[in-house]
Amino acid sequence: MTASPVDPVSAYVGADIASIGPEQRAQIAERWGLDDPPLQRFGTWLSHIARGDLGQSHAFNQPVADVIANKFLTSLALMAVAWCFSGIIGFTLGIVAGVRRGRWADRIITWWAYTLSSAPTFWVGLLLLYVFSVSLQWTPICCAVPVGAVAGEVGLLDRLHHLLLPALTLSLVGIAPVVLHTRQAVAVAMASDYVAFARAQGERTFGLVVHRVLRNAAGPALLLQFTSLGELFGGSVLAEQVFSYPGLGAATTTAALGQDVPLLLAIALFTTVFVYTGNQLGDLLHSWIDPRTRRLEAAR
Template sequence: MTNNTTRTRSGRAAQSALFRWFGRKFVQYTLVLLVALSINFALPRLAPGNAMNYFAGQEINLLSPEQRARLEKELGLDKSVLHQYGDFMSGAFRLDLGSSTKFGKPVTQVLKERMGWTFLLVTPALLISMLLGVVFGAYSAWNRGKRRDIGLLSLMLTLQSLPGFWIGMMFITVFAVQLGWLPSYGAVPLVHGTTGQYVLEIVKRMILPVSTITLATIGSYFLLTRSSMLDTLGQDYIFMAEAKGITKRGLIYRHALRNALLPVYTHITISLGVLVSGAVVVETVFSYPGIGRLLYESVVARDFPTMQGVFLFITVGVIAANLLADLTYPLVDPRARGAKHMEGSV
């Protein structure tokens, strides 16, 4: 009876600690989102000049005073700053981000049209760079100090130092211009054939930008995995496993790599949000119609509502990726669950 009562109390204490942890995380990320939204609201109003110039673009100089006043009323700029702030925050939570001055339709609709292309580009690049970076990083750490390690480390450091736009331009010069193997811009062909041909053309137009993002990001996964593996390979349990006669393959993948992947996993989840903003340069180089290209087009056209929408999308992506890392990391590392329980019971 006493044991059952003790287990029940322990379970309730763990559940209570878990709820408190979720509550703190919810408050923390809500505050971060509110601060990001506030900065997004303040940008056009703190910039030099009239906020109308940022929301309406260069065409504002061609409007008559009556048209200017009507547009100012439509944008809500005739209200007090506090009232504008309230309207902006309520609109953001209702996904009402205003209308694009360049495209002439709601910003949310423009984002929906471009969002899929960015995910189609970023997802395979993230998976490929993650897989290759982890495999090569583990292999390099196991062969520390050998020629294979030095060669891989030199290659990855070189790739890490190269800017993404330069890699993309080299790919266009070699594979699109000189060899003529692959298209150099866009996401879809100008002339649509059969469904199979259409899909094939989309894939062909993905190869160069996906390869560019992969080469530009693989170095970070490699270096992090290699560093974490070197630290793990120096642990006592690795020497004990090696003394028991476990094969090299088993030591790397069953013992060392599983523990070395913990910091890599955090980096991967955070990269989910960061890569969306990191694709801006690559999408611009290849004229790929994603979120990054949309940001470039809105900056050139001074389409501030769309710029605000893109910044908000990137901010929410980064916050969601960090939240995903916080929620799923205890599933990967049992020690985090114990630490969380201890934190709640203090």
Template sequence: MIRFLVRRVLFGILVLWLISVAVFVLFFVAPHDPARAIAGRQATAETVALVEHRLGLDQPVLTQYWHFLVRLAHGDLGYSYYNSEPVRSLIVARLPVTLSLTLGGAILWLLLGVGIGIASARHPRSLLDRSATVFVLGGLSMPTFLVGLLLLYFLFFRLHLLGVDAFPGGGYVPFTQSPAQWAQHLILPWLTLALVSAATYSRLTRGSLLEVFGEDYVRTARAKGITEQRVVYRHALRSALTPVVTQLGIDVGALLGGAIITENVFGLPGLGQLAVQSVVTQDLPVIVGIVLVAAFFVVAANIVVDFLYAVLDPRVRRR
């Protein structure tokens, strides 16, 4: 197990290094002028040259990249062009919002999607299964922003007109300030992510379970007289969760880099909203920082997925 995890961690470090090279080349070596962007269009050549010297852009490319790596190793992502704040501080301030949104939504869509998938697999071609198919098609067809706007209209706006303020329309309250208000402000964003994502997980769970139900060991367990509930949850579900875990790692890793649509619909000050603002203002260091943080989360999520593979299927540990 330890050797398996060490190999995965080393491979993840290699991937992060390659991403750092790609990001550096894309933003600092590709044909554009960061110094001109900082100094402004009306700046003189002397001002642009001074900015280039302060940023180290007048040094050889390999020297620039080495300094870039050294700063990354110390957690230094530079300073924002827009407000001169450290990029690390901006990201750290926004990260709890994105973490809260992603983890809460993931728990909700797992409970909903896996639960529906199990029920559909246990009763194939039944009314329940066909109803789940309608749910899946609806979830896959509805874009995230539309689901969010519909929830805002029915559960916030319409209820607010009736004097019911159970669901806030936006904003964020830190967990340390008030856990109850924290959860209340995130209910609608969580529902938005869950309704869109649960459809995929229900289909994955149903298809994988139906395939596992045809395996010899499941038929043997049933022949021994083991209860159906134990066959499903003790024997079949563990093997059937492999594609679900794969999809979960992809989704969570991507969302931790910024749930752009959901955060903007509900006005959540997370990494996604920061990314949009940085692109609009052409704040290059912040964009670079968010890209690197998103890449780290994706790689970390895939390492966790590999670990869960080893837990679910001992054969994976021998690879």
């Protein structure tokens, strides 16, 4: 950040930069500690973190903790809906593709998953925005609430209406890896000896999937779903920019473009804890669903 050509004071003042004099610029720089060497500024930030103080955001002129708390609540709804949609739809399509491996349903689902995994989040968002908001006019073009409305007076249906398209964008991008991993797990299970033995006893495909395949496929899918929280947050940064959604992703972009180092560092720290927690939950659920992983760890 210190090597960026963006001047933090100019980014903070904006269009009124010509109206302030050198003395005012120097006062702002001194207040933010911009005259100190980068290592000294980083050490100061670490000492404040150790005391539980995340600092003051330059871009929002608020404590960093308040900015993250407010913005994350907005992003949490978006990411939670997208996370649930991508997990449920991806797992269902992966089971269908794995059971029908090599058939037309598998080919269509696999082609669709590979296409989505190659598509950038912002491109998917722009495409959906053009189709549903511009052409069909079914969904709002931007924001988390209607333009000009007070956030506290907006009802649940209006919020869900504005949430729908950004969440659909994130879920479509997140579906692809779940589909592909689940398909592989189901295909391996369907080719196993115990499934062949159950077929010989007359068990039908639906019973095989429910009683013998579903649990084997659920473990890898859950593990992947929880470990994808980092990609989910990264995708939300792009999706929130496309839809002007005022969440933590948009705050990250604002902090980066405005040289708001305290806010950007705190968001990086928060994201690290967020992703680490997701990875740990995924490991715990995977070992609970599939006891074989616990035996492998005990053998090591």
